[in-house]
Amino acid sequence: MKNFFEFRPSLLTSLRGYTREKFTADLMSGIIVGIVALPLAIAFGIASGVTPEKGIITAIIAGFIISALGGSRVQIGGPTGAFIVIVYGIIQQYGIEGLTIATIMAGVFLILLGVLRLGTIIKFIPYPIVVGFTSGIALTIFTTQIKDLFGLTTPELPGGFIEKWIVYVQSFPSINLPATLVGILSIVIIVLTPKFNRKTPGAFVAIILMTVVVWLLREYAGIVSIETIGDRFSINSTLPDPVVPALSWEGMKGLLPAAVTIAILGAIESLLSATVADGVIGDRHNSNQELIAQGAANIVTPLFGGIPATGAIARTMTNINNGGRTPIAGIIHAIVLLLIFLFLMPLAKFIPMACLAGVLVVVAYNMSEWRTFHNLMRSPKSDAAVLLVTFHLTFLVDLTVAIEVGIVLACLLFMRRIMETTKIAKVGDPESTVDEPEEHLDIPDGVEIYEIDGPYFFGIANKFEEQMIRMQERAKVRIIRMRRVPFIDSTGIHNLTSLLRTSRKEGTQIILSGVNPRVHEALHKSGFYDTLGKENICPHIDAALARAREVLG
DSSP states (O other): OTTTTOOOOHHHHHTTTOOHHHHHHHHHHHHHHHHHHHHHHHHHHHHTTSOHHHHHHHHHHHHHHHHHHOSOSSOOEEOOGGGHHHHHHHHHHHHHHHHHHHHHHHHHHHHHHHHTTOHHHHTTSOHHHHHHHHHHHHHHHHHHTHHHHHTOOOSSOOSSHHHHHHHHHHHGGGOOHHHHHHHHHHHHHHHHHHHHOTTSOHHHHHHHHHHHHHHHHHHHSOOOOSOBHHHHOOOOOSOOOOOOOOOOHHHHHHHHHHHHHHHHHHHHHHHHHHHHHHHHHTOOOOHHHHHHHHHHHHHHGGGGTOOOOEEOHHHHHHHHHTTOOSHHHHHHHHHHHHHHHHHTGGGGGGSBHHHHHHHHHHHHHHHHOHHHHHHHTTSOHHHHHHHHHHHHHHHHTOHHHHHHHHHHHHHHHHHHHHHHHOEEEETTOTTOOSOOOSOOOOOOTTEEEEEEESOBOHHHHHHHHHHHHTOOSOOSEEEEEEEEOOOBOHHHHHHHHHHHHHHHHTTOEEEEEOOOHHHHHHHHHHTHHHHHOGGGEESSHHHHHHHHHHHHO
């Protein structure tokens, strides 16, 4: 039990043998990542329906906590594009206070997942579900940026995906050409910057250049139609005091689905990011410790007005590519953002909204994983079905529904595949699909042997029962060979019991052969053996045939 609640952040182990060279590398990487995170934090904050500074506050507080307490040496935490849709929807339905409570609840769930050592279970969520809702979120983010990208004048946008596009089409005559040009140039700059300088973030370059251009156009050309952050928001560059929201059971119950969605998505994205980072640096993160850190960040951050946070793949890879190898780099990134927030935040009011829309369009494109999506469409039809259902539900209905339906559908398809791999056949039947070794069994007249190859759970149990019911000829002895059955569930035991009772009425004796210890224990505890009789439980097929001859004799 001592190791069950083990708390060991990577920061503690990384500081052993820490050198000046490592600190220099972490310092440079932390500064660069802080600069990269600035425009993304502002853009994610605005797109999520909150003010720009709340996006930066999230990056500062969550980024610091995730690096200080996390289980990965290079993970960078903060607001991400995946949460935009969820956060915006929660704010529209429950307000800022509802978002705060849902985020805190999600943080508690994440800590519980980590403490209960369930970090590895998150990795078993099927890949088509992850790609489906990630691609769906990307399409939703792209849709939300059309208004600012083209400078459209629209009424209040509806919440539905299709309804938004109807409004866009109707409002397209109001397109603002200068704003559109700023948005398109921002995208071009972001795309082309890595071709000339891989270490300089394209989003940062685009924001600096476009902000200067728009300011010059306002001051010297009289073009004031390009909306900026300052036109829409009032900028506050002071850290807020923590505020604990009023908690009530009814309110928390209503926010439970949203909190679970935040927790699941945060866990998946953070562990996926940490796993990708492990492959690059040749390390192995602690999944449970990482979830605890994510949970702590999502409990503390909303108290200061922040939004949900998780591990960010793009910023984590930027950290790795610039030499960061310990959590110190992530802590420095948070300090850099704090300094910018305190001393340079008023300058953010000059950033054009069309430029931020361009940044998020590129983020959406990178999130879309369209190549992976295309490849998965060539996978088995069941995987493609899970992918398409999750994808369409994400942007047409709701992310929470998409995850729930996707997981249920994947579980059903998984059970179907298990049923397909479990084979039941009569030994000696020329149409048998069970692989039989070279055996020369002397099967007496009136004896049938059935081989079960695979797990014997509820789906297979029903299949076997139906097969027995269809039998026209009633054998005197029926041997059920279970040497290849790894486990049995309660439905399987129930159906065996029903088969035993039906067979007795028909004058047929059931004999089990080759039951493995795990299945043997389950049958023994259920009381099935008391009904069957110990003499009809045989260790191997030869003993079962000998018992069958006794019954016939």
